[in-house]
Amino acid sequence: MGSGGEAVTLATHHLLQVMFEALTEGMRREIRGKEEAILPAEPSRELRSMLRHLLEMLPVSKVSGAGRDSAINLLVKQVPRKSQRNPDNSLTLWVIDQGLKKILEVAGTVAELSNGPPLTDNTHMSCSVLLSKLYDDLKSDGERENFNRLCEEYVQHHFGCSGLESKLRSIQAVSVLLQGPSDVGNRTLEMSGIMDTIISLCASQDLTHQQVAVEALIHAAGKAKRATFITANGVALLKDLYKKSENDRIRVRALVGLCKLGSAGGTDFSMKQFAEGSTLKLAKQCRKWLCNESLPQNSRRWAIEGLAYLTFDADVKEELAEDSHALSAMFQLAKSEDKTVLFAVGSTLVNCTNSYDVDKPDPQMVELAKYAKQHVPEEHPKDAPAFIQQRLAKLLEAGVVSALVCMVKQESPALTEACRECISRVFLALVDRQEDRGMVVAQGGGKALIPLATEGTDLGKIKAAQALAKITITSNPEIAFPGERIYEVVRPLSSLLALDCTLLQNFEALMALTNLAGISERLRQKIMKEKAVPKVEGYMFEEHELVRAAATECMCNLVLSTEVQKLFVAPGNDRLKLLVLYSGEDDERLRKAAAGTLAMLTSEQPELCARIPATTSHWLEILQALLLSDNLELQHRGAVVALNLMKAERGLAETLMESEVLEILSVLAKGGATEQSAVAKAAGQCLDAAVRYGIIKSNHGEGGGETLACRA
Template sequence: MSSVENEESLETQVIEFTKQLENADLDDTSKASILLHRATALESLNLPEKASQDARFALNLNSTLQPQVKQLLDRLNAVASNTTTSKPQDPRVASFQHHLSSLEGADIAHIRSFVSSSDFVSILTACGTVDTPPRVKSLAFMILTKLFNPAAAEKYPFTYIIEQCAACFSHCIDQGKNEAKLLAYNTLIAIFQTSMTVGSAILCQEGTIEEMMDVVEFETVPVQLAVAQVLTIASSDKSCRTQILKYAVNWLVNMAGRSKTDPQLKAAAGTALTKLKAQPNDETTTKKEDQPTESLEDTMRKMHLTNESLVDSLQQIIKSKTSDASLVLNAVEGLAYACLKPEIKDKLGKDAEFIKCLSTLALSTTNNADANSNPLLFGIGTIFSSLTMYRPVMDEQQKQMKKLRDLANAKQQAAGGPGKDEADDPRENDDAVESRIKLCVSNGAALALMVLSKNTSVNLRAVAAQTYLNLVTPQSVRGQLLQQGIVKGLLPLSRSDIVASQALAKLAITADPRIAFQGDTVLDLVRPFLELCKDANSQLRQFEGLMALTNLASIDDRVRLMIEDADGMTVFENLQLSNNDMVQRAATEMVCNMTFCDPVFERYSDPDRSQNRIRLLMILSDGEDPATRRAASGALAILANSPGACDMMLKVDKCYERIARWVDEEETVDVQHRGIEILRCLITHQKDVVSHLVEEQVDNKLIALVKKCQVQVVRSAAMEVLKLFVANGVKLQA
C-alpha cells in the first residue's frame, strides 16, 4: 500500500471511530476502547497532540487501560524527543502540558488562581509572539480554548478571566513601545480566535477602540497592520461592529483607498471593510444615536472608494501570485465575505484568471504544514461555495411567504422606498449560477476541493462537500468532473457527510457506472446511498439515493447482494409508501431491480412472508402513475415465475380486475408486455385461472393487442398466451 493510500485508510478509520463515539448508548468502557483505537490511528497520522488527548480521556473513562495508554504516551514522548535531539525541548512545553491537564475538571478556585498567575501571562505571550515555536503556540491555543469554552458555564468565572486578560492587554499598550503594542494586539487576535465573547469584551471596554484609533496614524506600519487585523476579526461581532463603525471607519477607508498604503495594510483594511459591508444594511447605513453622523457608504464615497474598487484591489492580490502569505490570507478572507453579494459574486464568477489562481493557491498548500493553511483553505472554499451556490428550492409555505414579501416590496417601491429583494437578483438565477459553475470546473475548482476534502478539519470538509454538490448539479459538467477525478475527493467525504453522498448520487444517476466508478468503487457507494434513502428530512435525497442505487444495481450482481446484506429492501419497502410520487416510483423501481437478486426473489416468493409485499405491488401496478405501474408490474412479471408468487397475486382483492387492466388497449406498451408475461405464468402454474380471466374479457383484450399493437414483441407474446387459452378450452372470437 502506498503512503498516500495508507494515510487515506487511517483518515477513514479516524472518521469511523468519531462516528461511533457519537452513539449516545455507548457505555464508558466502549467509549474508552474506541478512543484508544482512534489515538493509535492519530499517532500514525503524526498528530501527537490529538492522540495524547484521546489516550488520556480513554484512561479517565477506564482505568484498566493504563498499560496501553502508558505505552502509547511513551511512544509519543520518544518521537517528540527524537525530533528535538539537536536542541533541548522548550521548557514551556512541559509547563503548558501540565496546565492543560490541570484544567480538565478544575474547580473555580483553581481557575481563578491560574489566570492570576505569571504562567497565564506566559501563555498569553506565547500566543501573541510571532516567533513562538509551533509546538508551544499550539499548546497555548489549546489552553485558551479550554479555558474560554467550558463544558458547564454556570458559576464559571468569566468576568474574572476577562478582567485578567484585559489587564494584560492594557499593561502592554500602556508601555508605549512598539514591541509591546504588537504583542498586545497579536494576543488579542489569538483571544478572538479562541473566544469571540472574551475578545469582544476586552475590545469593547469603554474607550478602548476610541483611544486605539486616536493614535493609530502615528504608529509604525507593523502596529497599524496588527490594529487592522484586530478590527477585521472583531467585525464578526455585533457589539464590536458598532464601535468600529463609530470610531474606526475613517481610518480603514483611508488605508484601503490610498494608493501608497503598505500592501499588507491595504489588504487588511479592505478585508475589514468587506466584512462590515457584508453585514445587514441597518448596521452599516442606518444612523443611530451612538453612531457617527456619516454612514460607512458616505465615508467610502468621500474617498472615492467603491465596492468594486475594494474588491478589485483584493482580487489583484490573488492574481499577482504573491508569496506574501499574510497578504494573500487577508485578500482571500475579504473576498470570501464580499462574494456574498450578488454583484461581487457575478464579478468574480466571470474572471477565469482569478478562479484559476484561486485553485492554484489551494493546490499550493498540499505540502505546507503551516497553521495558516486552514484559514486560507476555508476562505478559498467559501468563495467557491458562494460562486456555485444555487438559490434554495422553496416549499409551498415558503412560496406563499415570498408572494407576501414581494407584495410588501412593491408597495415600498410605490411609496419611494427601496423595495428590493436581493433574492430576486437575476445574478442569482439558475442560469447565472450554472455559467459560473462551468467556469469554475474549467479552471480547476474541483482539484482545489480535493485539498479541502483530505483535510482533517470538519469545517473544511463540510465546505468541500457542499461545493462539490453545487458543482455536480448541472448535468452538462458531470462528465468533465468525472474525468478530473472528482470521485476520489467525494468518496472519503461520503463516509461521514450526507451532502457528499448526495453529490455522488447525482453523478451515479446520469453516468455509466462501469465507466465512472472503476473496480470495487461501486461497492463503496452502497452504504452512502442507503443513508440518503433513510434521510426522512429530504425527499430529494431519498429520490436521488434510490435512482443512484437503481443505476448501480442494474449492472452488477455484487451491488444487489450488498444492498440485500445491508437490509436495503426494508428501506425501499418503506419508501414505497411515501406520499411523494417520485420517491414512491423510484422505490418501486428499486424493488423491481432487486427481484433479480436470489435471496430477494426467494423471500418475495414465500407466501408465509410476503403476501403483503405482493399485495402492495399489485396495488401500485394499478395506480395512476404510468412509471410506477411499469415498475410494479415489472417486479410481478419476474416474481410470477414462482408458483408461490402467483398464488399470492390471486389472493389480492380484485386481482382479476387488476390483471385485466394491464392488457387494456389504452395501457402503455411496457405494462402490456409485463401483463402478458404474468398471464403466461399464471396460466402455466394455475390452469383454473383461465375461466376467471375470460370473465374479465382478457382473451378479447389480447386479440385486440394482436391486431392493433405496433410492437412486434408484444404481439408475439399475446399470441403465445392466446394459444394457452385455446389449449385450456377457450374458443376465441374472430
C-alpha cells in the same frame, strides 16, 4: 516530533497517531497477533500521559514550528469526542484544565517578536480550530463558563501588564479566539479597554503593532453590532492605512477590513454600507494583489479574505468570474501548502455559485412588512439563475474542480467542518446541470465527494450526498466510481432517505440507488446492509407521485436479490397487494415499476402467484388493463405476469382462460410489428400452456389459419 527536520516530525506524528488510536479503540479491531499483545491495564492513564507531553511541548521555544503544529493536530484529532452520542467528555475537560493556558500561550504569540516560540503560517489557524473543537465538546453552561473564565483570565493578565508586548499578546489571543470559538472571543473583546487599544494601535508607527491590531479589527468586524461600531470609529483609520501606508502587508490587511465592513449587509441589495461603486473598487484592488506573485503568500491570502466578504455583492461576483487570471491565482493558492487560505477560498466560491441557503419569505408576509414600513431584503438582479449558470460555466472552465479536489485532500485542522461544508455546497452547484457532471467526474470530483459525504457538518454531508446522487443518476456508476469506490457511495445515498431531507433529496437518492441496485448482487447486499430497504418501502407510500414511483422502481431492482424476495413471501404482509394495486394506477411510471416488480417476483417465487387473487377483487381487471395498454412495456409486463400465473397452477390458468384474457392473449399472440415480438412471444407461451393443460384446444381452420377454443 519537535526536532527541526520536517520528515522526522511527520513520521513521528504518524507513529503517535497510531499509538493514540490503539489506546482509544483498545483492541476491538481485528489485528493479527492481538492475542499475544501486551496491553496497559489502564489505557486512559497512558493516554493522558501522552496528552500531557503534547501540551507541555506547545509553549517550549526549542520545539520547531512544524513540531508544534503536529502536536496541535494530534490534540484536535484525539481529544474531542468523535460522536455527540458518547456522553463522556472527560478528556476534553482534563485538557482544558491542564492545558488551556498553554494553548493560549501559543495563540497569543506574535511571530515577529523575538521572545516567543517559533510558529508557522498555519499555527494560529490550528490553534483556532483546537479551541473551537474543545469548546464545542462541552456539554453544560457551567463547563462553558469555566472555559470563558480561563480565557478571560489569560487575556486580562497580559493586558494588565505594563509592557506593550504583553498587550499585543492579549490582542493576538483575542484574534485567535474570534476565529475559533467566536462567542468566547466576543466576550474577551468586550473587556474594558481592549477595543480602544486595538483602534489606537492601528495608528502605531510600528509595523508589527499595526499588523496585529488590524488583524484583530478584521476578525472583530464579524458581528453586525461590532461592524457598526467599527464603521463609526475605525473606517477613517483603515482608509488612511490603506491609502498612506508604504507597507503592502498593512495595506492589504486594511483593505480586507474595509471589505468586511462593506459586506455587512450580506446579499441584501438594499443594505449597502459604502457609496455606489466602492465595493467594486475594493474588489479590483483585491484581485490585483491576488495576481501579484511578488507578494508573499501570507499577504496574497488576505486578498482572498477580502473577496470572500465582497462577493456577497453580485457585481463583484460577475467581475471575478470574468477575471480568469484572478481565478487561476486563487486556485493555485488553494493548492499550495498555506492551509489558512482554505476557508476563504471556499467562502468565495460559495458566494460566486450562490450555493448558500436562502430562505424565501412568504409573499403575504413581505406585503405586510412593506405596509408596516419594515425593511425587506432585496435580491440583486445579477443573482438570477441565468447569471449563476454563466458564472458556474466560467468557474468550471477555469479549473475549479481540480482546486476543490486538492482542498479535500488537505490533512490539516484548517480544513474545518465549515470549510468542508463550503466545498460540498460548491460541488452540488457544479453538478446541478446534467451536461457539467461528466467534467466534474473526469477531474476527480466523484472521488472527492465521498469523504465530504461521510465527515463534516450534517448539512455539509447532505449536500455532498446529494451531489453524489446527481452524478449516479446520469453517469454510469461503474465509470464514475471505479473499483471498490462504488460501494462507498451507498451509505451517503442511504442517508438521504430521511424525513429531515427534502423530497427532492429523497427522490434523487432513490433514483441513484435504483441504478446501483441494477448493477450487481454485491451492491444490492450493500444496500440491504445499510438498512435502506425498509426506507425504500416507506417511500412507496409517499403522497408525492414522483417519489412514490422512484421508490417502486428502486424496489423493482432490489427484488433481484433473494433476500428481498423473501420479504414478499413472508406471511402476514400486504407488500404483494400494494404492487397489484399500483399496477392499476393512472401514473404510467408507477404502473411500469409495480408491474415489473410483480413480473420479477412471480417468476422467481412461483408460490406468490396463488396469493394474487386474494390481494384484491379487481386483480383480473388490473391484469387485463395491462394487456390492453397502448404502452408496449406495460403490455409485456402484463403478458409475463399472465404467463407466470399460467405456469404456477392449473386453477389460475382456468380462471384466466375463462375470462376475456383468452381473447386478449389470442390477439397479442398474432403479433405484428417487430417491436411487439416480445409481447407476442409471451402471449403465445400463455396459450401453449393452456393447450398443454387441456383447457383450450387448437383448431386449424381453412387456409391453414389457427383458432383457439375453450374446452370448458
